Amino acid sequence: MNWAFELLGLRPDADVADVKRAYARLLRITRPDDDPEAFQRLHMAYKIVLAHISAKATAAIMPTPTVVTHAEPTSRPPVQLALPTHADTTNVTEPVVHLGTLTNEIIRAAIEAQNSEELSRWLKNRPEFWSIQIKQQAAQLVLQRLFQQPQAIAAHCMDAMLKFFDLDHVLSGVNPVALQSLRARQRTLWELRPENHHELARRAGLMHNGRPEVLRVRKDLALLQHPLNWARVTLAAMQSKRAHGLAALVRTLSNNGRLDELPASVNRQHAMFWFRGATGGPLLTRERFILHSLRAGVWAFVTMLAVVVIAMMSAAPDGVHWSEVARVAGILGGGILVLWLLIAGFWWFDLWQGMPESTPSRWPWLRRLAIPLLCVLSFAMYETGNAPYMRWLVMMCFIAAMRKFRRRIAGNGSFFARITASTPAFIWISVWIIAALSRAQGMEDFPLIPILALATFAMSIADLWRHRAYLHPRLARN
Template identity: 30%
Template structure:
């Protein structure tokens, strides 16, 4: 039994249809990107099978001139020539070259050239825009299900070639157009965002660059324009550490956001602390407080401490609120921390705010300015948590929990808490048969 019979699992009398079916079956198991050597062996066995099948064909009738043999054609040279034309990025020019290529007029020659061309695309990953790749796929029938080529794998090959094209000077305008379609931030011509993704940098430099709010969005949008999020494969020419850092930044909830946000809060707190220190020094000595409880030095220390702790406090409150909303918005079937407490969080929060409101009214003799400032913010937080929980778990896609209800929360306390309880009750009713009080 010959080698190609063993490789394809066929008998010697197999016809062309059986050979193509066996090759398609083996191609699903042997991916070029996973094992290039095995793929080349499979492709060689397939070519040998077709060659032997052609050799067993009946000879030409007497008096009829036989067609020129395609064995003398250098298929790799023709494939390289076609790739050179396709690399110009002009689909019309490529179509013209394909029509004028005499080696493609023979079906058998076209078949061999197509396989040689596809192997070059897998091995070398040349810079090709999607339009020219699609023109090649249509010409050689790679996207035809009869050929047995895995369309997902073919799309991955096309994406890799397109990434090479977008990162080349010729594809820079196309990359800019893609970026503008994805991001609302402006990528200034000559920006160093893309060059910085090409060179290795320490993590602390990336963290410092996050102090510029638009920098993170630009890097994430560039990765999206390159199609990185489809298969998470490193785009050609980019640094693995850079791509890993900014891809983590693109996932909400990743620990990298705590580091970047903490750095911003630290910088703001230092600036505010220095400004307040300068103001205190310029106004020294400070008078004592009106009630005499604090002298000038104590008042100065309180002012500086408040300025320093203001930004970190607001940041921690915001991050904690986002983490709480993510915890509340988990699907009911997903394992979570204390699922029973997660179900009762909204009514417990409503009870806590109402209790604090009641105690404030009982124990305040004058005008409760502080309570009237803090309690609406607390009620707004409870309403936001209940609304986001309901929207992400029950409401149709695109619906939001803001609007008039949020304005109510800012002005009034009790109506906002009532709306929060309504959201919570509707969510419980929608999941009444799925509620889990314990992780199983």
């Protein structure tokens, strides 16, 4: 309080006119455009001094309430402050304000308020807040309670309450980061109410034809509130749209991926699985591998079942040859699983090779020489003629080298960066089409594989030269 009077250059017995004159005089030298912080501090001092003078004027005609700092049970009715009804004030009993009860009433009013105007009107009409001391102590207790146990308070009501208690600026002394986190958690709890699910769907982006999908949100919330169950996970994994919706819902409930801020009603293990498994991005996490493996397993089972059904429907007169059916079903189902494992292996290898050189790894030289060594081995086996399918491994080495070089170069806006920004499957198909066209035109002797092997070596050497500073200190000085 004293700092406000000192900043305005006033004495403690100054009146309202003195305060306004001092404020107008200081405004001439404290411009908000020149020094916003100084202006905000001056304005805050002006408000504090005016409130103090108003409180003194009120205290002259009204007895000062006694403050009780211990908490009272929430069932106790609020104490109403009333002015004496007769002129004789010598025997007036001082009213008692129980801060614990008052704190409970404030939080309950913020939870039940329909809008911010209703809450602001309720706070302004409370006679307890005519005392600045009670107002400040109540604000501290309210924040302390909310930090300990967040409540389902709408964001606009929380903002109105902070504004009333003058806690919506940096000079209030409250950590703004912690306050913003509290505001987000309380908004999430408010949106978890059934009547507010439309706001949760809108914030999570679960919309259909411009309208929030409330039923979908309720169905996904019911799933996330149960423990992780692989049967339910498999059923939801086969619905790609629902899997991404679950990830978006978890991201919204956790305040953009802060899983430690999830509501208590949501199962953390279940939510973490969908967030790490269905969230978009290049990383091959454990959860994403499990999710895609479940999908591959289901498709393999469906394919094998379809083979059995087709064999039974087109059975020969002498019956079904189950050994042949089992062989065909096993080849097709196993082929789907093997194909997924190959894709996952190349996915992991591609991410491993694309790591920045500054990232610590267990075998850095193995990561640097893996592509050229693998290319040499596959090319040598291809040239011997014993393994002609090794041409595909050479192509894969070429694709991996291209993507590694593209992600580790500095100029992402170059032409090479743009033409190599596609997925590995697209480049693989392009190389396969080139090879097919070369053979279709009678170019059997076209040295496609040697050219790809040479290009792989060239990109590997260029990548090593670009990052030579990590190979040896002398190369860094050169």
